[in-house]
Amino acid sequence: MRMSVFGREVPVVGHNNSVPALFDPSIQYDPITIGTVLRSSPRFRGVEPFYSEFIAGLEDTLRMNNGSVLVHIADSLEEEIASYRRWAASGHVSAIVVHDLTENDVRVGILHDLGLPALVLGDPLHTPESGVATLQVDxxxxxxxxxxxxxxxxxxxxxxxxxxxxxxxxxxxxxxxxxxxxxxxxxxxxxxxxxxxxxxxxxxxxxxxxxxxxxxxxxxxxxxxxxxxxxxxxxxxxxxxxxxxxxxxxxxxxxxxxxxxxxxxRDVHWLGSAAAEMVQELLAGRAPGSIPAPSPQVVARGTTAPPAG
Structure with missing residues (x-):
């Protein structure tokens, strides 16, 4: 369903639309482990629903090739970087997914210096330096x-x-x-x-x-x-x-x-699945570059209506 708002078609739906597969699903990859670090909030110590669904998408795709996800929850940037250094030294992870970019973000550069391949989940208006695989979220x-x-x-x-x-x-x-x-x-x-x-x-x-x-x-x-x-x-x-x-x-x-x-x-499970596919391609020597995520949609349920009066 679509509604016209000021001459522009706005998608309004009530169920998940199918989203396209990025790569050939018949390709078999070597087992890998993707690492990612989540920042804790002072008032919320668990994992946000967004990242629970994102990690589920990662796991569901990696599981098909006996891969896995390693997650660490950090209180600070320093603790996050310390996790990367431990993972690089131990060889426990094959690549890192970086998210929640900040201005002048140093993490991708540090991962490059550590020899850890990285995929960035980021906005197309603020992509990191060229040569870094990016799943663009608009x-x-x-x-x-x-x-x-x-x-x-x-x-x-x-x-x-x-x-x-x-x-x-x-x-x-x-x-x-x-x-x-x-x-x-x-x-x-x-x-x-x-x-x-x-x-x-x-x-x-x-x-x-x-x-x-x-x-x-x-x-x-x-x-x-x-x-x-x-x-x-x-x-x-x-x-x-x-x-x-x-x-x-x-x-x-x-x-x-x-x-x-x-x-x-936005189909967050698809984002996780796409990130896993992109990392597998990256480690297989087929650098995927920058790929846009599907457009978001308005789902009108029970909390939106015209204003009273």
Whole structure:
């Protein structure tokens, strides 16, 4: 299903679309181990649903050739780099998947010096130095679609609870949000979160306590959206009657919430599977270069509707 918003076709779906295979599935690869390091949040010590699904995609693809994934959770950049050095010295991993890029990110250069092949999960507007395999995730387009969806429903004051500001994809999303709001002559309200459910709760309270109260809020991940939904319910604000909410990335948490959360969905399991295929190709001497991920889609469920009145 597609809806027309200001002359542009916006995909709105209610189920997973199939996504293409990147490489010939009949090719057999040598068993490998892919390493990746996740950063812990001060208010969330587990693994975010995004990375749980991403790692599942890695594992499902590597398992076909008896491969595996090694995951370490680090509290700091220094601890993350120390993990790379240990893995390089021990030979426990064949390659590294790097994600959550920052400006002037040093990790790819360090991995090159350690002799560890790397694949970057990153935004096409901020790709690393040439020669590094990159799975491109277009956050700019996704935010523009989200804003156009909100405006198409009739919302004029649109809030956003963003992720941490030092991350490149947050910077890209913020730029896209600002440009899309301006282009649609809407009003933006933004607060910064840390991807935890509590920061979504606090951010929603802050946005709704301002002078220009948004009628729709976008969240940069699913946990923050759940926090926003919890705040609205505790404050007696009807969702979506008085307030619409749109989460980032689909997960079982979004589908099982009450009401089910509307989302900007990207097939995260496919991202993990594609990353594994790209690394296998890279280690087989067939460098895949840069490959774009499929475009995101709006999935309208129970937390989005036209504004009241």
């Amino acid at each position: 956050n700019f387009e996704a935010v523009a679609l989200a804003v156009e969806f909100a405006v198409g429903l009739g919302h004029r004051v649109i809030g956003r609870v963003s992720g941490p500001g030092h991350l490149v994809h947050t910077v890209v999303r913020t730029r896209s949000f600002t440009e899309a709001i301006t282009a649609n002559r809407a009003i933006a309200r933004t607060v910064t979160g840390d991807y935890s459910e509590q920061s979504g709760f606090d951010g929603t309270r802050q946005l709704l306590g301002g002078a220009q109260r948004p009628t729709m809020i976008l969240f940069d991940n699913d946990l923050m959206a759940l926090g926003g939904l919890t705040y609205a319910q505790e404050a007696g604000i009807a969702v979506p009657g008085e307030l619409s909410l749109l989460a980032w990335d689909d997960s079982s948490l979004c589908r099982l919430s009450t009401p089910p959360l509307s989302v900007m969905r």
